[in-house]
Amino acid sequence: MDYLLTEEQQMLRDLARQITNERIKPIRAELDEEETFPWDIMNDLAQADLCGTVIPEEYGGLGLGCLENVLVLEALAMGCVGVATTYAASFLGAYPLLLYGSEDQKQKYLPPIAKGEALAAFALTEAQAGSDAGAIQATAVKDGDFYVLNGAKQWITNAGEAEIYTVIAVTDRVKGARGASALVLEKSDPGVSFGKKEKKMGIRASTTREMILEEARIPRDRLISKEGMGFIVTMKTLDNARPGAGALAVGLAQEALDEAAAFAKERHQFGVPIIHFQAVQHLLADMATKVEAARALVYAVARYIDTRPKDYTKVAAMSKLFPTDMAMQVTVDAVQVMGGHGYMREYPVEKMMRDAKILQIYEGTNQIMRNIIGLALNKEYSKKK
Amino acid sequence: MLKIIVCIKQVPETQDVRLDPVTHTLKREGIKSIINPFDLYAVEEALRVKEAQGGKVTLLTMGPPQAEEALREALGYGPDAAVLLSDRAFAGADTWATALTLGRAIEKLGGADLIFTGKQAIDGDTAQVGPMLAAILNIPFVAWARKLTFTDNNRLQVERMMDHGYDAVEVELPALITVVKEINEPRMPSFKAKLKAKKEPIPVWGLNDLGFQPEQVGLAGSFTQVVKVFPPPARGQSETWEGPAPELAARLWQRLKEMGRS
Incomplete structure (x- = not known):
């Protein structure tokens, strides 16, 4: 399919594919097996100028849009969703600053992220607050020119590896969700520490840790936007990130399809390649159709977001929901096409199937989507009456 | 400010190289072209020298007009400039005519402190152009370099890769170095450099620009012609012995006697 990408967009996608083919694919099984954080690949991405795709040029980035971002994410996810998640999580950490940061905050924090000198992370989830963002327990209490933070953030991607964290904490308990605020923390801030590295089903190249805040004292100017804006900052950040999650799903599913189809042409049973059997053809046909449908949706939503519409929450959720459910089905089917081989760790599709599951869970579960x-819809149809 | 020139070559991607039955030169039609893989290591080493010592890296290639793509792609890794040598008269050049043409272009560029090439191109596999170019420019060369160290501003210590181990040699600039893959790990191209490369003006120099007569270059200026291409016979098993010379000589004598008997 030709999605009428500009020459520049194709160049960007091809560069990301080059990194996938030359740097990620050769070591993805090893990264998964050994659960190694992919610093070398992060450095390659930095060298390639890809750490600042959506960061404006005045802060050292490329100043590109959502579509360019999803093109890169899709290409990297064809290599490894663990690596691509590490990369994408840095943007998740950067979005609050991009969208709501003060000029000083942007000047200070965006250039190192754009140059790939520092990774960022977004710290929202807690033991009792995930989907229910209003139940956040971590607190940020104003003390003169400082905020003092206490609490524990759970399952934070890039925690311990990133230098820059946007943390959501309660500044006014009485106001509920409207009492949450977003603040920037640095890895080296006093009172900031990290828990053990979590052992995950998939995306094992990505690091997930607890971020612990004990009397973490930070200057007042680390507050992003105003007190009470934490919930809105979070929702807008996630709106911007969701097409990215969809793009990871598209890249992953495409790669699983490619592996399964190539295998089906090579594997002989009953004297012919198994791709000659209609049972296999139909599986592959459904997989290919779903991948293309998901890609079309992700690109369309990304293009729409790039027109800067006022509200894109619904379509952003769609661009995460459909592709990530699709990727789960397609990777399961890829294993099925490949049979016993697909189940073996010697082949890449079992990892893809494990990696796919998290896409239905993180950045808002698909039930929340x-x-x-x-x-x-309820709102739209009330208006239409 | 070092003047660094990297000579690169656009080659067919396939391993299955075919020859034109009439001219016995490489057939390129319908095959995807890439930058000769060894040349990317040469580009990387040039960039590293520039980053450490300061300087300017210029790419040079001779080829058909589409070789410009290889130059633009290589510019995406960060070199400063590129020149394409292209003329119908250059076609069919053997290694000598190629080196002669490159040499004249380097003189036109005002010479160079350091010239890098890959150890060989994967299509012709001759490994001759680099050393011939050094001979034409009358400068020293070190082939198969796997490590470079500046000992002062114009002296290089070079580890030259051999079948068993390496030679450590020193060379004074200006010099030509051909590199093996062990020398470095090439970086990824940069998007900003790729954007710049797309618009970069690349001068194309032909016969007249370099002041040649048609019979001096290309097929006409070539001394050799490829008659047949075949894989070399596999080398026999080799062993490395170490020890004092008299002992090794005795051992060798013994072995030769045994071989003579069987």
């Missing part, structure tokens, strides 16, 4: 879309 349906809530968001349902809520938006």
Whole structure:
């Protein structure tokens, strides 16, 4: 399919594919097996100028849009979703600053992220607050010219590896969700520490840790936007990140399809390549159709976001929901096409199947995506009456 | 400010190289072209020298007009400039005519302190152009370099890769170095450099620009012609012995006697 990409967009995608083919694919099984954080690949991405795709040029980035971002993410996810998640999580950490940061905050924090000198992370989830972002327990209490933070953030991607963290904490308990605020923390801030590295089903090249805040004292100017804006900052950040999660799903599913189809042409049973059997053809046909549908949706939503519409919450949720459910089905089917081989760790599709699961869970579960879309529909149809 | 020139070559991607039955030169039609893989290591080493010592890296290639793509792609890794040598009269050049043409272009560029090439191109596999170019320019060369160290501003210590181990040699600039893959790990291209490369003006120099007569270059200026291409016979097993010379001589004598008997 030709999605009418500009020459520049194709160049960007091809560069990301080059990194996938030359740097990620040769070591993805090893990164998964050994659960190694992919610093070398992060350095390659920095060298290639890809750490600042969506960061404006005045802060050292490329100043590109959502579509360019999803093109890169899709290409990297064809290599490894663990690596691509590490990369994408840095943007997740950067979005609050990009969208709501003060000029000083942007000047200080965006250039090192754009140059790939520092990774960022977004710290929202807690033991009792995930989907229910209003239940956050971590607190940020104002003390003169400082905020003092206490609490524990759970399952934070890039925690311990990143230098820059955007943390959501409660500044006014009485106001509920409207009492949460977003603040920037640095790895070296006093009172900041990290828990053990979590052992995960998939995306093992990505690091997930607890971020512990004990009397973490930071200057007042680390507050992003105003007190009470934490929930809005979070929602807008996630709106911007969701097409990216969809793009990871598209890249992953495409790679699983490529592996399964190539295998089906090579594998002989009953004297012919198994791709000659209609049972296999139909599986592959459904996989290919779903991948293309998901890609079309992700690109369309990304292009729409690049027109800077006022509200894109619903379509952003759609661009995460459909592709990530699709990637789960397609990777399961890829294993099925490849049979016993697909189940073996010697072949890459079992890892893809494990990696796919998290896409339905992180950055808002797909149940939450349906809530968001349902809520938006309810609103739309009330207006239409 | 070192003047560094890297000579690169656009080659067919396939391993299955075919020859034109009439001219016995490489057939390129319908095959995807890439930068000769060894040349990317030469580009990387040139960039590292520039970053450490300061300087300017210029790419040079001789080839058909589409070789410009290889130059633009290589510029994406960060070199400063590129020149394409292209003329119908250059076609069919053997290694000598190629080196002669490159040499004249380097003189036109005002010479160079350091010239890098890959150890050989994967299509012709001759490994001759680099050393011939050094001979034409009357400068020293070190082939198969796997490590470079500046001992002062114009002296290089070079580890030259051999079948068993390496030679440590020193060379004074200006010099030509051909590199093996062991010398470095090439970086990824940069998007900003690729954007710049797309618009970079690349001068194309032909016969007249370099002041040649048609019979001096290309097929006409070539001394050799490829008659047949075949894989060399496999080398026999080799062993490395170490020890005092008299002992080794005795051992060798013994072995030769045994071989003579069987």
